[in-house]
Amino acid sequence: MEASDETWDSGMACMRLGSGAPLVLLPGLSSDHRGPEGFDRKAQLGAMAPYAAHREVWWVNRLTGLAAGTTIADLARAYATALRARFDVPVDVMGTSTGGSIALQLAADHPDVVRRLVLISSAHRLGPGRRVQRDAAAEVRAGRPRRAMAGLAAATAAHGWSRRLLWIAGWLLEPAMRGRGHDGHSYDDMLIVIDAEDRFDLSDRLADIRCPVLVVGGDRDGFYSPDLFAKTADGVANGQLALYPGVGHVGVVRIRQLPGDVLDFLDP
Template sequence: MEVAHSLGGLPCLSLGTGPPLIVLLFTPQAAVPAGWGRRYLMRLVKPFTEHFTVHALTRRPGLPPDTTMADLAAHYAGGIEAAFTGPVHVLGLSTGGSLALQLAADHPGLVARLVLGGTAAAPGPICERANRAYVERARRGRRPSPPLADLVTESPIGRTLVAALAWLADGRGDHTDGATMLNAEIGFDLRARLPEITAPTLLIQGQKDLAYPLELARQTAAGIPGAKLIVYPGRSHGATFTDPRFAADALTFLRSP
């Protein structure tokens, strides 16, 4: 059974049994996901709960709008240090992967093993553009998610459909905190610091990822000492996480000696 609580002062959804696995991902609100967001999260992490206690962490609300990725990493590091006595495994997805990379570089003693899905040490140009549009719309009080449709498909019809669904999913909620997190990824580039990451690292990437193109993923894996890259042919950004191979490949890596 999942439990929503505060872990080291950070909103957290915990479930499963076993050693801790920290999951980092983008959430529109600085709170434990609810509704469709909760169901999607549960689908992603359920395979891991047989072997780990999964802790899906989110940020505290009200962070300054100019918060950087390094600021976020320090924010999360404080929560992890308060809750655990030693290094923990970390799974970072998409923008959460950017955060996980920053955490592993800035706070190497906190990360035992690092799994990254659908991410890279810098976002691609489509992701940068979508993030900027999201931030601008959120800060003007508009439903911000439609521009993120550009990350899903290159089909004009598909983008229109996804954008409409994203607009509906936004509802009337406050997305200011979501904008703060995506704003931190604008201009993010950790490639020069990748050699500082000491945790054993696995990166899983879709061949057709529009947000973090495969070449950037290859540069990321090549820059981290001993890192391994797995590529899923034909898979898009979101389809990487839901591919049945994803959890199996990640678990094999996380459970290896």
């Protein structure tokens, strides 16, 4: 199965894999908003593959060159414009982590573009992840990006030993992320998105979301909590919750039953 790398007319970098009814994936926080390369591209395609056996899967990143003060609603509006231009009907959307925040806002503000919504390791607001991301942003702005990436990576783990390993991995891999910036400002968009998600709280809008929503999370998530996942699923008009035990923030996407649970939800 061959993947194609594209850029939508809106300027969003994307990858397409598979065929069938479209499934649009909104990725989590990243150091920049270009298309993935190297190991990152391989990992993203690996996550897309189980769905691409049944769907035309679109991985679509956020716009680059974001203006200071950009909000999650602004990011959702950009996706809504791009989806209307690309598709004639509402499509299924799956957002991971920060991508889930944007996807939830998309469903609340632009219900005409979302048929069904899946949130992976995401909820109507951040929990402990708000402090994690604030600290990471402060480290980047202080000129310590390796500490920022190490802290973010560690928070994705489920256990103490894996947190230590991921802290080291984040520290070691940060120069490769920073090297992708062509003008020395490779983290600018990431910082703006962190600031936007820091202000994000859709508690009062959940009842406005009418499309079916599946909330998927791990009970050891370092950015959210089981309570936040449950409140999101309970707060929307037609929500379901799948909570996996012993799993952290990124471990959810490695659960073998996840693709089956998602596809069963999308095509009941």
